[in-house]
Amino acid sequence: LAGVDRLESIPTLRAGLSDPDPSVRIEVARALALIDDDEAFRVLIEALRDPDVAVREVAGDALVQRSSPAVARELGRALGATETRTAAAQVLSRMGPMAVEPLIDALPTDDSDLRAAVGRVLEGLVGREPFLVQLGSLELAERRRAVEALGAMGGPHAVDGLARTLSDPDSSIRVRALSLLGELGDPRAFEPVKRAFLHDPVNEVVAAAETALQLLSPGRPQSHEPPAVD
Numbered sequence: 001l002a003g004v005d006r007l008e009s010i011p012t013l014r015a016g017l018s019d020p021d022p023s024v025r026i027e028v029a030r031a032l033a034l035i036d037d038d039e040a041f042r043v044l045i046e047a048l049r050d051p052d053v054a055v056r057e058v059a060g061d062a063l064v065q066r067s068s069p070a071v072a073r074e075l076g077r078a079l080g081a082t083e084t085r086t087a088a089a090q091v092l093s094r095m096g097p098m099a100v101e102p103l104i105d106a107l108p109t110d111d112s113d114l115r116a117a118v119g120r121v122l123e124g125l126v127g128r129e130p131f132l133v134q135l136g137s138l139e140l141a142e143r144r145r146a147v148e149a150l151g152a153m154g155g156p157h158a159v160d161g162l163a164r165t166l167s168d169p170d171s172s173i174r175v176r177a178l179s180l181l182g183e184l185g186d187p188r189a190f191e192p193v194k195r196a197f198l199h200d201p202v203n204e205v206v207a208a209a210e211t212a213l214q215l216l217s218p219g220r221p222q223s224h225e226p227p228a229v230d
Contacts, residue, residue, distance in 0.1 A: 119152030182212030
Protein backbone atom coordinates (compact mmCIF):
# COMPACT_ATOMS: atom_id res chain seq x y z
CA LEU A 1 0.00 0.00 0.00
CA ALA A 2 1.12 3.53 -0.71
CA GLY A 3 1.61 5.84 2.26
CA VAL A 4 -1.63 7.71 1.72
CA ASP A 5 -3.55 4.46 1.23
CA ARG A 6 -2.13 3.13 4.48
CA LEU A 7 -3.31 6.20 6.36
CA GLU A 8 -6.77 5.88 4.87
CA SER A 9 -6.87 2.23 5.93
CA ILE A 10 -6.52 2.99 9.67
CA PRO A 11 -10.28 3.19 10.38
CA THR A 12 -10.80 -0.15 8.64
CA LEU A 13 -7.93 -1.70 10.55
CA ARG A 14 -9.32 -0.38 13.84
CA ALA A 15 -12.60 -2.06 13.03
CA GLY A 16 -10.68 -5.25 12.30
CA LEU A 17 -9.56 -5.38 15.94
CA SER A 18 -13.14 -6.41 16.74
CA ASP A 19 -13.02 -9.45 14.44
CA PRO A 20 -13.85 -12.61 16.39
CA ASP A 21 -10.91 -14.47 14.80
CA PRO A 22 -7.64 -13.83 16.69
CA SER A 23 -5.60 -14.57 13.56
CA VAL A 24 -7.32 -11.68 11.80
CA ARG A 25 -6.61 -9.37 14.72
CA ILE A 26 -2.95 -10.42 14.65
CA GLU A 27 -2.70 -9.49 10.98
CA VAL A 28 -4.40 -6.18 11.74
CA ALA A 29 -1.77 -5.40 14.38
CA ARG A 30 1.01 -6.33 11.96
CA ALA A 31 -0.49 -4.05 9.30
CA LEU A 32 -0.73 -1.18 11.77
CA ALA A 33 2.94 -1.67 12.63
CA LEU A 34 3.82 -0.76 9.04
CA ILE A 35 2.05 2.62 9.16
CA ASP A 36 4.19 5.53 10.31
CA ASP A 37 1.47 7.67 11.82
CA ASP A 38 0.46 8.72 15.32
CA GLU A 39 -3.07 7.42 14.87
CA ALA A 40 -1.70 3.98 13.99
CA PHE A 41 0.22 3.66 17.24
CA ARG A 42 -2.83 4.81 19.18
CA VAL A 43 -4.79 1.95 17.62
CA LEU A 44 -1.95 -0.41 18.54
CA ILE A 45 -2.30 0.76 22.13
CA GLU A 46 -5.99 -0.11 21.90
CA ALA A 47 -4.90 -3.60 20.80
CA LEU A 48 -3.10 -4.04 24.13
CA ARG A 49 -6.50 -4.78 25.68
CA ASP A 50 -7.12 -7.69 23.30
CA PRO A 51 -8.11 -10.92 25.10
CA ASP A 52 -5.65 -12.92 22.97
CA VAL A 53 -2.06 -12.85 24.21
CA ALA A 54 -0.63 -13.20 20.69
CA VAL A 55 -2.42 -10.04 19.55
CA ARG A 56 -1.10 -8.15 22.58
CA GLU A 57 2.42 -9.40 21.89
CA VAL A 58 2.38 -8.26 18.25
CA ALA A 59 1.01 -4.85 19.27
CA GLY A 60 3.56 -4.56 22.07
CA ASP A 61 6.48 -5.46 19.80
CA ALA A 62 5.35 -2.84 17.29
CA LEU A 63 5.13 -0.17 19.98
CA VAL A 64 8.59 -1.00 21.32
CA GLN A 65 9.99 -0.68 17.80
CA ARG A 66 8.37 2.75 17.58
CA SER A 67 9.90 3.84 20.90
CA SER A 68 9.55 7.60 21.14
CA PRO A 69 8.44 10.15 23.74
CA ALA A 70 5.05 10.42 22.00
CA VAL A 71 4.46 6.66 22.20
CA ALA A 72 5.65 6.54 25.81
CA ARG A 73 3.35 9.42 26.71
CA GLU A 74 0.30 7.65 25.25
CA LEU A 75 1.29 4.42 27.00
CA GLY A 76 1.56 6.38 30.23
CA ARG A 77 -2.05 7.43 29.81
CA ALA A 78 -2.98 3.81 29.06
CA LEU A 79 -1.71 2.91 32.53
CA GLY A 80 -4.80 4.65 33.86
CA ALA A 81 -7.16 2.09 32.31
CA THR A 82 -7.53 -1.27 34.03
CA GLU A 83 -7.84 -3.17 30.76
CA THR A 84 -4.54 -1.84 29.34
CA ARG A 85 -2.52 -1.22 32.51
CA THR A 86 -0.52 -4.46 32.66
CA ALA A 87 0.30 -4.62 28.96
CA ALA A 88 1.18 -0.91 28.80
CA ALA A 89 3.48 -1.28 31.81
CA GLN A 90 5.26 -4.19 30.14
CA VAL A 91 5.80 -2.23 26.94
CA LEU A 92 7.08 0.82 28.81
CA SER A 93 9.51 -1.33 30.77
CA ARG A 94 10.88 -2.69 27.50
CA MET A 95 11.31 0.83 26.12
CA GLY A 96 13.89 1.63 28.77
CA PRO A 97 15.01 4.95 30.30
CA MET A 98 13.74 7.00 27.36
CA ALA A 99 10.25 6.41 28.75
CA VAL A 100 11.05 8.10 32.07
CA GLU A 101 10.41 11.74 31.14
CA PRO A 102 7.12 11.09 29.31
CA LEU A 103 5.97 9.03 32.28
CA ILE A 104 6.69 11.84 34.69
CA ASP A 105 4.73 14.11 32.34
CA ALA A 106 1.70 11.98 33.26
CA LEU A 107 2.06 13.34 36.80
CA PRO A 108 0.59 15.03 38.76
CA THR A 109 -2.81 13.46 38.53
CA ASP A 110 -5.67 12.86 40.93
CA ASP A 111 -5.99 9.30 39.64
CA SER A 112 -4.35 7.30 42.44
CA ASP A 113 -4.34 4.09 40.40
CA LEU A 114 -2.54 5.80 37.54
CA ARG A 115 -0.03 7.38 39.91
CA ALA A 116 0.72 4.00 41.48
CA ALA A 117 1.09 2.34 38.08
CA VAL A 118 3.46 5.06 36.86
CA GLY A 119 5.42 4.76 40.09
CA ARG A 120 5.89 1.02 39.64
CA VAL A 121 7.15 1.43 36.09
CA LEU A 122 9.52 4.25 37.07
CA GLU A 123 10.91 2.21 39.92
CA GLY A 124 11.57 -0.68 37.58
CA LEU A 125 13.21 1.56 34.97
CA VAL A 126 15.55 3.71 37.06
CA GLY A 127 14.71 3.30 40.76
CA ARG A 128 14.37 6.08 43.33
CA GLU A 129 17.99 7.19 43.59
CA PRO A 130 18.11 9.54 40.57
CA PHE A 131 15.07 11.41 41.89
CA LEU A 132 16.46 11.60 45.41
CA VAL A 133 19.54 13.25 43.92
CA GLN A 134 17.42 15.64 41.86
CA LEU A 135 15.75 16.94 45.01
CA GLY A 136 18.96 18.91 45.53
CA SER A 137 19.01 20.35 42.02
CA LEU A 138 19.32 24.10 41.52
CA GLU A 139 16.66 23.80 38.80
CA LEU A 140 13.15 24.25 40.13
CA ALA A 141 11.61 22.13 37.35
CA GLU A 142 13.90 19.20 38.17
CA ARG A 143 12.99 19.33 41.84
CA ARG A 144 9.29 19.41 40.98
CA ARG A 145 9.59 16.38 38.72
CA ALA A 146 11.57 14.52 41.38
CA VAL A 147 8.87 15.22 43.96
CA GLU A 148 6.19 13.87 41.61
CA ALA A 149 8.19 10.75 40.80
CA LEU A 150 8.94 9.96 44.44
CA GLY A 151 5.34 10.58 45.42
CA ALA A 152 4.24 8.08 42.80
CA MET A 153 6.79 5.46 43.85
CA GLY A 154 6.34 5.75 47.60
CA GLY A 155 8.28 3.66 50.11
CA PRO A 156 10.46 4.69 53.07
CA HIS A 157 13.23 6.30 51.00
CA ALA A 158 10.72 8.33 49.01
CA VAL A 159 9.02 9.47 52.23
CA ASP A 160 12.38 10.53 53.67
CA GLY A 161 13.18 12.44 50.49
CA LEU A 162 9.83 14.20 50.44
CA ALA A 163 10.22 15.11 54.11
CA ARG A 164 13.52 16.79 53.26
CA THR A 165 11.80 18.95 50.67
CA LEU A 166 9.74 20.57 53.43
CA SER A 167 12.70 22.94 53.73
CA ASP A 168 12.82 23.66 49.98
CA PRO A 169 13.03 27.41 49.29
CA ASP A 170 10.06 27.19 46.90
CA SER A 171 6.74 27.11 48.74
CA SER A 172 4.90 25.34 45.90
CA ILE A 173 7.25 22.38 46.25
CA ARG A 174 6.66 22.30 50.00
CA VAL A 175 2.90 22.33 49.41
CA ARG A 176 3.07 19.49 46.88
CA ALA A 177 5.38 17.41 49.07
CA LEU A 178 2.97 17.78 51.98
CA SER A 179 0.06 16.69 49.84
CA LEU A 180 1.95 13.61 48.69
CA LEU A 181 3.11 12.74 52.19
CA GLY A 182 -0.47 12.85 53.37
CA GLU A 183 -1.56 10.58 50.52
CA LEU A 184 1.25 8.10 51.18
CA GLY A 185 0.14 7.83 54.78
CA ASP A 186 3.50 6.76 56.22
CA PRO A 187 3.40 7.64 59.97
CA ARG A 188 7.12 8.42 59.90
CA ALA A 189 6.22 11.63 58.07
CA PHE A 190 4.11 12.90 60.95
CA GLU A 191 6.87 14.77 62.83
CA PRO A 192 8.36 16.64 59.85
CA VAL A 193 4.86 17.53 58.67
CA LYS A 194 3.99 18.79 62.15
CA ARG A 195 7.11 20.97 62.14
CA ALA A 196 6.00 22.45 58.82
CA PHE A 197 2.57 23.14 60.32
CA LEU A 198 4.04 24.87 63.33
CA HIS A 199 6.91 26.80 61.77
CA ASP A 200 6.46 27.39 58.02
CA PRO A 201 5.89 31.11 57.35
CA VAL A 202 3.63 30.57 54.32
CA ASN A 203 -0.08 30.18 55.02
CA GLU A 204 -0.65 27.88 52.03
CA VAL A 205 2.06 25.54 53.30
CA VAL A 206 0.55 25.54 56.80
CA ALA A 207 -2.86 24.66 55.37
CA ALA A 208 -1.34 21.81 53.34
CA ALA A 209 0.46 20.56 56.44
CA GLU A 210 -2.76 20.59 58.45
CA THR A 211 -4.51 18.48 55.81
CA ALA A 212 -1.57 16.07 55.69
CA LEU A 213 -1.57 15.73 59.47
CA GLN A 214 -5.22 14.73 59.42
CA LEU A 215 -4.44 12.04 56.86
CA LEU A 216 -1.39 10.82 58.76
CA SER A 217 -3.26 10.52 62.06
CA PRO A 218 -6.74 9.14 61.27
CA GLY A 219 -7.46 8.62 64.97
CA ARG A 220 -7.33 12.34 65.65
CA PRO A 221 -10.44 14.54 65.43
CA GLN A 222 -10.96 15.92 61.92
CA SER A 223 -10.95 19.60 62.78
CA HIS A 224 -9.08 22.77 61.99
CA GLU A 225 -7.54 22.93 65.44
CA PRO A 226 -3.74 22.73 65.52
CA PRO A 227 -2.30 19.34 66.47
CA ALA A 228 -1.19 18.88 70.03
CA VAL A 229 2.45 19.71 70.55
CA ASP A 230 4.39 17.25 72.66
